[in-house]
Amino acid sequence: MRVLMLLAFGLCLTAAGPAAAQDDEAARRLVLAEQYLELTQGASLRKTLEGYFEEAFAKSEAPAEQRDWLTENMSAAFDAAMQATFADLTDDVAEIFTVQELEALVAFFDTPMGHSITGKSFELGVRLQAAMAPHLIAAFTQLGEKYCARFECPAAEGGQTGKPAD
Structure with missing residues (x-):
């Protein structure tokens, strides 16, 4: 009887193993997806956008106070929209890319070359x-x-x- 119980318990653990591994992989993909989005669309994009808005509004004939207000608030509004977009896209990124691909993307975009390409991608x-x-x-x-x-x-x-007419 003990042997049957141990065998049944072992089968339960074996059956739960692949599901647990899939859950671990899904969780890892989500974490990597968040890292990828932050590296490629996060702080670097915010900095680029602030410069872009400053440059765009500097050409305006509006008073300096209004240009400054527009730059600050446009940047904040765009940042809030981007954060909401990233939250919406994280599951999609995790679904599209494998763990290995996400690890490679994060590893690359976390380098000086990756940071440079990210900044230039917005300009492009x-x-x-x-x-x-x-x-x-x-x-x-x-x-x-x-x-x-x-x-x-x-x-x-x-x-x-x-x-x-025909």
Whole structure:
């Protein structure tokens, strides 16, 4: 009887082992995901954004007090939004990457080279958006024209339809 109880207990432990290991791995992935997001989007991004807002508002004709207020408050608002976004994304990052990938990402982005790339990535993103904007406007304008050529669209003024005669 004792042998059967020990065998049953051993089977229970063995069955719980993979589940416990999966839980440990999931917890590790979450911790690493948080570290990765902080390294790539945290303090470095905050510093870059503050400089970006200072530069943008310095070009404004607003009084210095207003520019300073806007810089400080815009940075704080953006930081709060980013923190909420990181909280939302942590599970996704942990799901997408393996433990090994997250460890490699954290190890890299925690180096001077990783910090440099992180800072430059934001600048590249800003430039990407600026370069892409006119192309998106042109593409969506053409798409809208094609749509209205195919389907009935209300005209911008006068309430007439934008569908051409066949």
